[in-house]
Amino acid sequence: xxxxxxxxxxYELHRDxxxxxxxxxxxxxxxxxxxxxLGEHQHTRTKSGLFDVSHMGQVxxxxxxxxETALALERAIPMDALGLDVGRQRYGFLTTNNGGILDDxxxxxxxxxxxxxxxxxxxxxxxxxxxxxxxxxxxxxVIENRALIALQGPASExxxxxxxxxxxxxxxxxxxxxxxxxxxxxxxxxxxxxxxxFEISIPASTAESVTKSILSKEEVxxxxxxxxxxxRLEAGLCLYGHDIDDATSPVEAALTWAIQKVRRTHGERAxxxxxxxxxxxxxxxxxxxxxxxxxxxxxxxxREGIEIFATEFSKKVIGKxxxxxxxxxxxxxIAMGYIASEFANSEDELFGELRGxxxxxxVAKIPFVPLNFxx
Amino acid sequence: MKFTxxxxxxxxxxxxxxxxxxxHASTQxxxxxxxxxxxxxxxxxxxxxxxVIESVKAASDIxxxxxxxxxxxxxxxxxxxxxVNEDPMGEAWFFKMKPADPSQxxxxxxxxxxxxxxx
Numbered sequence: 093x094x095x096x097x098x099x100x101x102x103y104e105l106h107r108d109x110x111x112x113x114x115x116x117x118x119x120x121x122x123x124x125x126x127x128x129x130l131g132e133h134q135h136t137r138t139k140s141g142l143f144d145v146s147h148m149g150q151v152x153x154x155x156x157x158x159x160e161t162a163l164a165l166e167r168a169i170p171m172d173a174l175g176l177d178v179g180r181q182r183y184g185f186l187t188t189n190n191g192g193i194l195d196d197x198x199x200x201x202x203x204x205x206x207x208x209x210x211x212x213x214x215x216x217x218x219x220x221x222x223x224x225x226x227x228x229x230x231x232x233x234v235i236e237n238r239a240l241i242a243l244q245g246p247a248s249e250x251x252x253x254x255x256x257x258x259x260x261x262x263x264x265x266x267x268x269x270x271x272x273x274x275x276x277x278x279x280x281x282x283x284x285x286x287x288x289x290f291e292i293s294i295p296a297s298t299a300e301s302v303t304k305s306i307l308s309k310e311e312v313x314x315x316x317x318x319x320x321x322x323x324r325l326e327a328g329l330c331l332y333g334h335d336i337d338d339a340t341s342p343v344e345a346a347l348t349w350a351i352q353k354v355r356r357t358h359g360e361r362a363x364x365x366x367x368x369x370x371x372x373x374x375x376x377x378x379x380x381x382x383x384x385x386x387x388x389x390x391x392x393x394x395r396e397g398i399e400i401f402a403t404e405f406s407k408k409v410i411g412k413x414x415x416x417x418x419x420x421x422x423x424x425x426i427a428m429g430y431i432a433s434e435f436a437n438s439e440d441e442l443f444g445e446l447r448g449x450x451x452x453x454x455v456a457k458i459p460f461v462p463l464n465f466x467x
Numbered sequence: 468m469k470f471t472x473x474x475x476x477x478x479x480x481x482x483x484x485x486x487x488x489x490x491h492a493s494t495q496x497x498x499x500x501x502x503x504x505x506x507x508x509x510x511x512x513x514x515x516x517x518x519v520i521e522s523v524k525a526a527s528d529i530x531x532x533x534x535x536x537x538x539x540x541x542x543x544x545x546x547x548x549x550x551v552n553e554d555p556m557g558e559a560w561f562f563k564m565k566p567a568d569p570s571q572x573x574x575x576x577x578x579x580x581x582x583x584x585x586x
Contacts, residue, residue, distance in 0.1 A: 123524075124497065128497055128498055129497055129523040129524065130523060132499040133523075219531060232568070318524055390499050391548075392501050392503060392519075392521070393501060393521050394501065395525075418523055425501075447519065
């Protein structure tokens with residue numbers, strides 16, 4: 093393992109429980125445990141999987157009022173932050189001047205402040221970006237002393253409500269401060285698997301004991317980054333740096349749904365975010381390419397970087413896979429990526445170039461599995 | 468049985484050589500979900516990339532350990548790639564080849580030497 097990698101508060105636990113570790117975004121993270129990626133994936137879909145996601149960035153934004161903080165954040169994201177109710181969370185993304193995506197994130201209204209969760213690989217640059225846009229009116233507190241875990245899968249509600257019965261009253265995207273196994277936890281009912289579940293921010297000093305308490309429940313197994321990736325791919329969720337980046341716009345990425353009407357052309361607070369002219373224009377007129385799902389028509393997985401062609405012999409590249417692999421739930425390969433918009437609804441057989449051979453692939457609807465959120 | 472540094476095993480049966488991957492390699496790969504084998508009758512050179520193994524994590528290549536001709540492939544792996552995890556040293560052999568120069572086999576490691584390599 094490379095030197096100088098950061099360890100999360102749960103590092104010792106991972107080692108004790110037989111994790112295979114890997115470098116991810118400067119952290120030494122568990123890629124899988126003894127169950128293996130397939131077993132961990134299935135466990136999460138059928139019971140409850142516990143993920144250490146402490147490498148993600150946790151940030152508190154605080155102005156003189158929630159309103160001031162929300163309006164300031166709206167300069168960085170094309171979302172409706174002002175209209176977000178107390179105790180609610182929303183998906184969002186930081187945009188660039190060119191209408192690209194700087195990072196995607198979750199933000200929540202926690203009464204007098206906004207809590208933001210950022211991707212590990214982007215958090216340092218995100219924080220610099222937020223400071224440039226929001227300071228000095230808004231204070232930006234980077235939370236370094238809390239772990240973050242996710243509990244995902246159909247049994248997660250039952251497991252967590254044994255620690256605090258208020259869990260049952262939470263709906264998808266609700267956020268609460270709750271006592272869990274003696275620790276003050278910031279809980280949201282959300283995740284990155286397509287399953288019902290929770291993300292739980294825990295004081296670092298008690299993170300290991302809280303995690304061990306949850307793990308002691310029979311339905312719960314630790315899950316590594318390997319299964320996290322196959323789970324989110326089945327759910328059609330983007331991985332930053334692969335499916336979205338600063339060269340793809342939210343409209344191209346089929347994330348327009350996340351831009352509330354109030355921030356679009358003719359909305360009450362239209363524009364005012366970075367790249368707003370380009371993004372608003374694209375919402376009106378469409379884009380040349382679009383993010384879609386792909387179903388390879390043979391058993392061979394098509395992974396990131398595979399180019400898509402309209403026919404077996406055509407030379408023009410019409411698309412590219414940005415994430416792909418084997419779907420443990422479906423038992424065959426799945427992928428997502430970009431395709432020229434005129435092919436976005438194509439039912440024809442297209443071709444991916446796999447190790448020099450053209451292999452048939454079809455455009456598919458995402459998500460690949462039903463989403464099981466508690467609405 | 469002989470072993471390569473690429474974690475293949477070679478078992479000589481008369482004038483043919485059966486090739487697969489070791490238990491150690493299959494554990495390292497993780498859950499195998501796809502195996503692409505060469506065509507029967509293909510003439511290969513040592514170190515040609517002739518097999519693609521895809522695990523949940525990534526794709527890896529298997530090299531031809533010898534010069535020679537592929538005379539039989541294990542077609543069952545196309546439908547049941549997980550056999551590579553279940554029985555890598557037995558049922559999940561990859562291909563049988565007729566070596567051009569059978570003495571090439573002798574250049575590879577013994578089981579003891581291989582076990583030292585992976586320990």
